[in-house]
Amino acid sequence: MDVMDVVKEIVNLTEEEVKNMDPINIMLIGKTGVGKSTLINNIFRENLAETGIGKPITKHLEKISKEGIPINLYDTRGLELSEKVQKEVRDEVEQEIFNLDTYSSKEERLHLIWYCVNSGSQRLEPFEEEWVKDLATKLPVVIVLTQSLDTESSQKFKEYIESLELNVKGVLMLVAAPYRIGGHIIPSYGLAELVDLTIKIIPESAERAFINAQKVDIMVKANFAKKWARGLSQKLSWWALHQSLSLMHQFSLQARSQ
Ligand SMILES: Nc1nc2c(ncn2[C@@H]2O[C@H](COP(=O)(O)OP(=O)(O)OP(=O)(O)O)[C@@H](O)[C@H]2O)c(=O)[nH]1
Numbered sequence: 001m002d003v004m005d006v007v008k009e010i011v012n013l014t015e016e017e018v019k020n021m022d023p024i025n026i027m028l029i030g031k032t033g034v035g036k037s038t039l040i041n042n043i044f045r046e047n048l049a050e051t052g053i054g055k056p057i058t059k060h061l062e063k064i065s066k067e068g069i070p071i072n073l074y075d076t077r078g079l080e081l082s083e084k085v086q087k088e089v090r091d092e093v094e095q096e097i098f099n100l101d102t103y104s105s106k107e108e109r110l111h112l113i114w115y116c117v118n119s120g121s122q123r124l125e126p127f128e129e130e131w132v133k134d135l136a137t138k139l140p141v142v143i144v145l146t147q148s149l150d151t152e153s154s155q156k157f158k159e160y161i162e163s164l165e166l167n168v169k170g171v172l173m174l175v176a177a178p179y180r181i182g183g184h185i186i187p188s189y190g191l192a193e194l195v196d197l198t199i200k201i202i203p204e205s206a207e208r209a210f211i212n213a214q215k216v217d218i219m220v221k222a223n224f225a226k227k228w229a230r231g232l233s234q235k236l237s238w239w240a241l242h243q244s245l246s247l248m249h250q251f252s253l254q255a256r257s258q
């Protein structure tokens, strides 16, 4: 089923309503080669990721959208094993999450994260475990087990990840694009389920974004008050200086006249 059909079916919307729907903003994170761009291409049913159509945000981040589909996907790339690169990517991603949460308009605010892990690797690195836990305190996270060709071992991996209690909204197995192995074709599956779960999470996420926006509003006001107070104190000290100078002047005049 097409993603648009899933969106329409779940939310029960007409074409017109979908057009006017605020987009769902999702960030994809995961190690190099797990299949994030493949997932994006298959969500949009077009080769959009890595064709230069995305809007570059930073060195490792790109925003990918398609006319008529109310979903914006932020694709990260190059999360390699090197600790230096990992830190660089993580810093960029964290900064962008903060920026989108703090400075962007309501339509641009992030709703959730798809953290992608290759099922075949059967491994979630310690740095990923720690990062996912941290991300889950900021936004709803769905762990996407990509390239889940062997459903039996993928299911075991899924259960293992669930047992880690990372506070994520779900762990989902999928194959984003059909695989050709020898003469066989393994069909894709799981895309509609991912969109379905995502849309169910959105109301909670929108509420969180609203609360964050309020927090930000308070923060902005507090900052403004701080700046204003600082300006005032500068004025006050200027005023105090002025007063003491004029007092000194008066004293010296008095002293001279005595
Ligand atoms: N057939 C098939 N191939 C896949 C799938 N997922 C990933 N691959 C293959 O795995 C390779 C890497 O996938 P990408 O989607 O480029 O990985 P990525 O996560 O975007 O990697 P970076 O951009 O480097 O971070 C590609 O050659 C894909 O063809 C899938 O669901 N089906």
Ligand SMILES: [Mg+2]
Pocket: 036, 037, 038, 049, 050, 075, 076, 077
């Ligand atoms: Mg990619």
